[in-house]
Amino acid sequence: VTVLAPDRLADALVALDGDPARTVLAGGTDLMVDVNYGRHRPTDVLSLRRLAELRAWRVEVGPGGDEVVLGAAVSYTTLLGPELSGLLPALGQAARTVGSPQIRNTGTIGGNLATGSPAGDTLPVLVAHGATVELASAHGRRTLPVADLLVGPKVTALAPGELITAVRVPVVPGPGEFLKIGVRNAMVIAVANCALVVDTERRTLRCVLGSVGPVPVRDPEAERWAAARLDWDGGTPPDPAVVDDFGRRLAAASRPIDDHRATADYRRHAVGVMARRALARAWAAGPGRGRDQGRAA
Numbered sequence: 001v002t003v004l005a006p007d008r009l010a011d012a013l014v015a016l017d018g019d020p021a022r023t024v025l026a027g028g029t030d031l032m033v034d035v036n037y038g039r040h041r042p043t044d045v046l047s048l049r050r051l052a053e054l055r056a057w058r059v060e061v062g063p064g065g066d067e068v069v070l071g072a073a074v075s076y077t078t079l080l081g082p083e084l085s086g087l088l089p090a091l092g093q094a095a096r097t098v099g100s101p102q103i104r105n106t107g108t109i110g111g112n113l114a115t116g117s118p119a120g121d122t123l124p125v126l127v128a129h130g131a132t133v134e135l136a137s138a139h140g141r142r143t144l145p146v147a148d149l150l151v152g153p154k155v156t157a158l159a160p161g162e163l164i165t166a167v168r169v170p171v172v173p174g175p176g177e178f179l180k181i182g183v184r185n186a187m188v189i190a191v192a193n194c195a196l197v198v199d200t201e202r203r204t205l206r207c208v209l210g211s212v213g214p215v216p217v218r219d220p221e222a223e224r225w226a227a228a229r230l231d232w233d234g235g236t237p238p239d240p241a242v243v244d245d246f247g248r249r250l251a252a253a254s255r256p257i258d259d260h261r262a263t264a265d266y267r268r269h270a271v272g273v274m275a276r277r278a279l280a281r282a283w284a285a286g287p288g289r290g291r292d293q294g295r296a297a
């Protein structure tokens with residue numbers, strides 16, 4: 001096996017252009033599982049480990065407000081740190097639920113996206129934020145909404161020779177929630193998960209479900225329906241009937257399957273419960289006040 005570990009992005013892109021079948025290695029927490037099970041036998045590897053710019057993050061002022069630009073090799077441990085989880089609370093909560101400390105130190109947001117598993121925990125949060133990915137190859141750069149990057153289960157719109165270099169996440173003024181259900185409390189792939197992001201300036205919300213369809217699932221009509229029934233000025237808790245109906249609508253929008261982790265019926269029920277809880281919790285925090293503390297589903 002030959003391993004290239006350039007320290008300049010331009011060199012990485014040239015190497016990939018010369019051999020688009022070269023295996024890209026970030027944290028290796030998905031890739032090595034495939035190698036260990038004999039599903040993948042890489043011969044030429046491009047390691048991203050020395051690309052410092054992929055591990056950095058910054059805040060930029062975008063046309064619609066602040067955006068956090070996360071290098072593709074930013075780890076879960078960085079995401080759940082106080083600074084980033086203060087800016088992106090739902091993403092911090094999602095990062096907290098991933099694997100173990102070792103996986104969180106090594107696994108990256110770019111790897112989660114490039115794997116494109118329906119159970120990937122950052123995916124619903126990024127779609128809820130309206131995040132975009134920055135892609136680069138030796139021939140140029142392009143940006144894509146995360147929702148368009150994810151094409152199907154473990155299928156992405158990444159072209160041969162292309163790397164995810166960054167994820168651009170709009171900061172949303174208001175609370176964010178992430179909930180996850182698994183067969184145990186730690187080291188668990190989601191049976192289902194749910195991200196809710198509330199924008200108190202635009203008076204909108206986005207609720208995105210994971211692991212209940214080939215790609216993250218939204219129901220924009222249910223989101224508009226709920227937003228029209230919330231007390232944006234006074235902040236009084238939503239009518240329980242609204243919360244219940246919101247959960248029912250999201251459950252109906254999901255397209256789960258039966259597999260070894262759960263039945264489709266259980267998943268449908270679970271996302272209804274999580275959507276209800278997410279809405280009630282976001283409102284309990286008070287519209288207009290973001291939070292950075294995480295919690296289990």
Ligand SMILES: Cc1cc2nc3c(=O)[nH]c(=O)nc-3n(C[C@H](O)[C@H](O)[C@H](O)COP(=O)(O)OP(=O)(O)OC[C@H]3O[C@@H](n4cnc5c(N)ncnc54)[C@H](O)[C@@H]3O)c2cc1C
Binds near residue numbers: 025164165
């Ligand atoms: C024990 C264990 C527990 C886990 N728990 C969770 C969990 O709770 N939630 C969850 O969502 N996931 C979980 N995972 C899966 C995994 O940790 C994540 O998907 C992680 O984000 C993958 O990132 P990585 O950097 O390790 O990717 P790698 O394994 O290095 O790469 C994964 C894939 O993405 C490609 N790739 C990586 N970076 C880029 C890039 N910048 N551009 C283009 N392609 C790229 C690689 O070529 C490869 O195909 C778990 C894995 C293990 C082993």
